[in-house]
Amino acid sequence: MLERELAAGPLAHTIVRPGFVYGGPATTSLSGQWFAAAEAGKPVFYGDTSKHYSWVHVDDLADAYVRILDNPAAVDGEVFVIADDQRLRALDVQRVAVRAAGYTGEITLEPAEAGGMMQVAADQDELVSSAKAHRLLGWRPRHFSFTDNPVQHYRAWKADRTSA
Numbered sequence: 001m002l003e004r005e006l007a008a009g010p011l012a013h014t015i016v017r018p019g020f021v022y023g024g025p026a027t028t029s030l031s032g033q034w035f036a037a038a039e040a041g042k043p044v045f046y047g048d049t050s051k052h053y054s055w056v057h058v059d060d061l062a063d064a065y066v067r068i069l070d071n072p073a074a075v076d077g078e079v080f081v082i083a084d085d086q087r088l089r090a091l092d093v094q095r096v097a098v099r100a101a102g103y104t105g106e107i108t109l110e111p112a113e114a115g116g117m118m119q120v121a122a123d124q125d126e127l128v129s130s131a132k133a134h135r136l137l138g139w140r141p142r143h144f145s146f147t148d149n150p151v152q153h154y155r156a157w158k159a160d161r162t163s164a
Contacts, residue, residue, distance in 0.1 A: 019083025025160030038101035047112030047123035057143035
């Protein structure tokens, strides 16, 4: 609805829809929530254990924005989905995240409703293609996958929390 209003109006615009963001301080990301739950000793996975998500590293997302801002007129009115090419099962990514945070126990499984509205909304495959960003922006993710270096992502999240 809002995108249609924007498109119908006089303002130049480009819409960016990122996958699930990870990396850096991860203050509001799902990976950050998983790290915090692991440290508390209470990781919970909500919903369908077979769902898959598309992910994007925060630095790769920033690179996409820079590419858009380098020539905004060329992408006026365009919509870009920004994510890496992985098709990882969310539960597998959570397992990697909690292990990186030092948790060795089991992850509790709960229905999506137990996690609230956001968990219910995300209780499905959330897979996207960034082919348009590859083609029009020349964008390619430099970070292959969250699972390639989860300890680095955990340390970045932890450093931000201890510096506050």
